[in-house]
Amino acid sequence: MTTNTPTPAASFLLGGDLRINRLGFGAMRLAANSLHGPTRDPRTGIAVLRRAVELGVDHIDTAGFYGRGDVHAHELIRQALYPYPEDLVIATKVGPLRDATGMPSGEADAGQLRGLVEEDLRRLGLERLDLVYLRVGGLGPVGGESIAQRYGVLAALREEGLIRHLGISNVDAAQYAEAEAIAPVTAVQNHFHLQHRDDAELLARCTALGSAYVPFFPLGGGNRPLDPSRYRRIAERHGATAAQVALAWLLARSPVMLAIPGTGSPDHLEENMAAATLRLSEADLAELSMEESDVRG
Template identity: 65%
Template structure:
């Protein structure tokens, strides 16, 4: 599928009250490899995908230093593809997870490592300051009992020093959001959320009320567990769209605070994803999809 529909069709959200971003963004996780442990992707294809994303109007790119596999690093590709960066381009990173000997993110950094991780990402990307840095806590599962205060305070210090414009938190619940906000302003929350995994609706509404961006990771299922396309097929057929496009359009319709960051290493999938910015779902569609949440 080829399209010239631009990301601007998704509308804008003002991150942290001062940084406008289009609500259809791009996640860099899949640039180095389709699934952690798989075959590394061709770096030149990744560079082409990034350049095409910007051509299509994407100005919000989500990355992390641990998005790397087999010598291919997402941050390196972003710098090679897009530096010098456009003034309106927002680059967000995540710190916290540490890669083990197998290359997989399998442990967490303590407070003493966070400055180093942020500075490493700044160097890799060729930046002087990040627009947004998330503290990612926990493993793949969320732990509502885990305190983030000591670690988040380190990022708050880096914000005061001018290395970070805005702070975010990832893989968190409402109590952890409150804990973080007691230390420093929170501009974004990034959690696991999609049309078949919508347990976070209450937290999404809280973010919307607070003016905090909600950024779903795995918006299309993620990893080796993609969305159940058959459950989206009826709505997709009504719009001559794909299941993935319907899933992305559903996210954008759910809240004005929602920022989508679908990731891909394929130019064709990139264009399909961005085209979802212009897909308007009807009340009938939304009601039907709401009944599919599990």
């Protein structure tokens, strides 16, 4: 597999003023491998974050509800990286609320969003958040509700200078249009990966408008986990892994695609970041398109 340093083509100008590598890091699995799993040793999370930055990560995606027990992603990020590198972009999500068990089963109303943003600022040690997503609903079907009032609150906080750029997460095209009419949508974070491509229409819209598209579960998750056996031929052809093929496919899918694979494992981090230099051929992409037909069929 090619191991050259990522070229400018592997970067993206977020919001017109933040140049970042298109392969970043998701903080969801730092505290635990899942929302239900056992807590990880925080020292491992700190080591993973520091190594991620050494490997070229300059975009970290986090959320105030990413945590388990006494271990939380925001605090790990601050402990590992503060004072932050000048080029590091930290994105966060607001909306979900934790219940008594620690699960993000509730949803904030418009009046609660300022408090969540201010809490993220405090916990991360920042005066302004680079990118804040309004995270809507749970993991079920998207759409079906207005986001105008809540997005308007974040737009007002942007005008105050607490937020640099705005995004939306777990939304459909109608909600995107609703938000765009209020304030620019810099990024969309929706469920999308090699075997879950239902959001292709909104991805195409983001591509046309130049908005970043940031898939959650980039290596599988939800009801459609990644099946490594489907991509073994291509992986073997490149001396790569199925996960690296899946990440390289995402980056090849659109120039606005930003991949944020998350892990609490140093070994998995090294594997994921190596995908930045994997270049899939036209034949590889055509073969994966055939796999898409198989999945849909």
